[in-house]
Amino acid sequence: MSNHQAPKEHRILNRLVADEGVTRRQFMQRATALGVSVATASSIWTSNAVAAQKRGGHLRVAVDGGSTSDTLDITWATGGTHSQSLIDTFRNKLVDYARSADGRVVLDPDLAEEWGHSNGGKRWTFKLRQGIEFHNGKTLDTQDVVDSMNLHRGEDTKSSGASLMKIVSDISAQGNDVIFDLNEAAVDFPFYLGQNLFTIGPSEGGEVDQSGVGTGPFILEQFEPGIRGSGERNPNYFKEGKPYLDSFEILAVNDPQARTLGLQGGDMDVIHPVDPKTAALVDKLPGVGVVSVPSGSTITMPMHADKAPFDSVDFRLALKYALDRSEFRDKIYRGHASLANDHPVAPYDPNFNKDIPQRDFDPDKARFHLKKSGYEGTKIQLHASEAAFVGSVDAGVLFGENAKKVGIDIEVVRQPTDGYWSNVWSKVPFCYCYWNDRPPADTILTLAYICDAAWGDTNWCNEKFDNLVTAARVEFDPVKRKELYDEIQRMLHDEGSTIVALYQNWIHGISHKVDTGGELLGTLPLDGLSAFEKWSLKA
Numbered sequence: 381m382s383n384h385q386a387p388k389e390h391r392i393l394n395r396l397v398a399d400e401g402v403t404r405r406q407f408m409q410r411a412t413a414l415g416v417s418v419a420t421a422s423s424i425w426t427s428n429a430v431a432a433q434k435r436g437g438h439l440r441v442a443v444d445g446g447s448t449s450d451t452l453d454i455t456w457a458t459g460g461t462h463s464q465s466l467i468d469t470f471r472n473k474l475v476d477y478a479r480s481a482d483g484r485v486v487l488d489p490d491l492a493e494e495w496g497h498s499n500g501g502k503r504w505t506f507k508l509r510q511g512i513e514f515h516n517g518k519t520l521d522t523q524d525v526v527d528s529m530n531l532h533r534g535e536d537t538k539s540s541g542a543s544l545m546k547i548v549s550d551i552s553a554q555g556n557d558v559i560f561d562l563n564e565a566a567v568d569f570p571f572y573l574g575q576n577l578f579t580i581g582p583s584e585g586g587e588v589d590q591s592g593v594g595t596g597p598f599i600l601e602q603f604e605p606g607i608r609g610s611g612e613r614n615p616n617y618f619k620e621g622k623p624y625l626d627s628f629e630i631l632a633v634n635d636p637q638a639r640t641l642g643l644q645g646g647d648m649d650v651i652h653p654v655d656p657k658t659a660a661l662v663d664k665l666p667g668v669g670v671v672s673v674p675s676g677s678t679i680t681m682p683m684h685a686d687k688a689p690f691d692s693v694d695f696r697l698a699l700k701y702a703l704d705r706s707e708f709r710d711k712i713y714r715g716h717a718s719l720a721n722d723h724p725v726a727p728y729d730p731n732f733n734k735d736i737p738q739r740d741f742d743p744d745k746a747r748f749h750l751k752k753s754g755y756e757g758t759k760i761q762l763h764a765s766e767a768a769f770v771g772s773v774d775a776g777v778l779f780g781e782n783a784k785k786v787g788i789d790i791e792v793v794r795q796p797t798d799g800y801w802s803n804v805w806s807k808v809p810f811c812y813c814y815w816n817d818r819p820p821a822d823t824i825l826t827l828a829y830i831c832d833a834a835w836g837d838t839n840w841c842n843e844k845f846d847n848l849v850t851a852a853r854v855e856f857d858p859v860k861r862k863e864l865y866d867e868i869q870r871m872l873h874d875e876g877s878t879i880v881a882l883y884q885n886w887i888h889g890i891s892h893k894v895d896t897g898g899e900l901l902g903t904l905p906l907d908g909l910s911a912f913e914k915w916s917l918k919a
Contacts (some may be wrong), residue, residue, distance in 0.1 A: 679880075
């Protein structure tokens with residue numbers, strides 16, 4: 381059907397999507413106002429965006445988070461943006477994250493074309509697409525999925541996803557279906573599998589290839605841990621028309637100034653993150669723009685609850701009230717962040733508790749809880765590194781100045797970026813950390829906050845809290861579920877051993893010759909780590 385034959389509403393939307401300044405969210409809101417269904421509007425947006433994007437070219441990206449300990453191991457996903465981008469680009473998952481018209485994070489099919497539950501939510505069945513090839517020529521089958529997923533299970537696993545997989549009692553295959561039987565019902569179990577923890581590799585004789593071979597849009601060309609990675613287009617990729625690029629290279633550049641100079645000099649097409657202090661200046665560079673994407677990614681300060689003085693709930697509350705979050709947001713992030721409230725649930729999550737009063741700097745309450753804790757005059761160390769976020773040392777100094785006003789002496793210890801996640805984080809009793817957005821609420825709570833969490837970094841263990849998380853996980857009634865999550869967030873706010881200070885934006889510096897295809901997904905940097913698959917270069 382030609383455009384002049386299409387319904388009037390469709391013609392309006394076709395003209396709107398042609399406007400380079402319109403975002404997908406704005407487009408979908410207009411479509412809803414015109415009475416066009418979400419499915420039809422999504423189809424119009426996608427067809428126009430795909431038609432507009434060009435094929436070919438080589439994309440050069442510089443990111444932070446590179447370390448000599450980086451690997452492409454399927455079970456390892458604790459590294460920074462450099463290694464995570466490669467893991468997600470060379471392999472696929474059963475499902476992947478996408479954004480709904482109203483801004484929620486939803487699931488899209490990836491290697492699985494459909495899924496559903498039975499047995500009251502204790503069995504989840506995923507139907508595999510057919511005819512998909514790995515880079516080595518092997519055809520994807522259900523055994524590849526079963527063996528890849530089993531890498532995250534068992535007592536000997538070192539997988540970061542082990543705590544999420546503890547709910548799984550068995551993984552089996554039946555025809556083209558992969559079946560997950562669970563110990564208990566789990567409403568959001570498919571969201572677990574959208575994590576970059578759970579990519580799929582080819583299996584032979586029960587051994588899964590860990591070298592980077594996958595079904596992804598690019599084939600591994602080069603990988604130097606902590607230095608660079610590159611890939612060439614997969615000519616047999618199963619998603620029609622993708623990727624647009626011929627090849628890419630991603631460099632690990634931990635120095636924010638070096639990243640900016642690379643973009644300014646034309647040696648890089650994309651950098652992440654841009655230092656918030658210089659974002660306004662970078663945005664004024666010729667041929668370059670800054671794209672700041674709000675996210676549910678949290679900036680945190682985990683405290684080891686089994687070590688003094690952090691073993692005192694009151695001392696932890698004193699620190700929470702001694703932090704000036706507004707100052708943190710304005711002086712360190714220059715507005716590229718929003719206030720968080722000592723729990724990790726994102727504001728867009730339908731189970732976010734908006735009724736908890738926002739905590740900010742309150743010296744009177746800080747002094748009250750400090751005196752009650754019995755730890756007045758105690759000196760503590762706060763370990764900071766650019767690996768956690770740009771400006772972390774400055775943030776620590778600001779925190780220390782305000783803490784001193786209430787009687788807490790904080791020494792900021794600068795740590796190197798290389799090896800921070802393996803040598804400092806979770807090893808020292810008080811440090812800076814950040815957590816990528818991991819929707820929905822159950823995912824991040826299970827990964828990092830329950831007693832036996834694989835990524836637990838506070839040693840805080842509370843049986844009542846764990847029982848609440850379990851109860852919310854199995855509750856299908858949305859009203860009752862919301863009530864449980866409200867209590868979970870309030871408990872973390874009042875008793876938890878993590879200061880959750882801010883939700884940070886992902887701040888990208890992007891050359892004008894790069895076409896991102898629309899609004900970026902905020903779950904992870906680089907469009908949810910999908911930049912190499914979704915982005916293109918303009919002619």
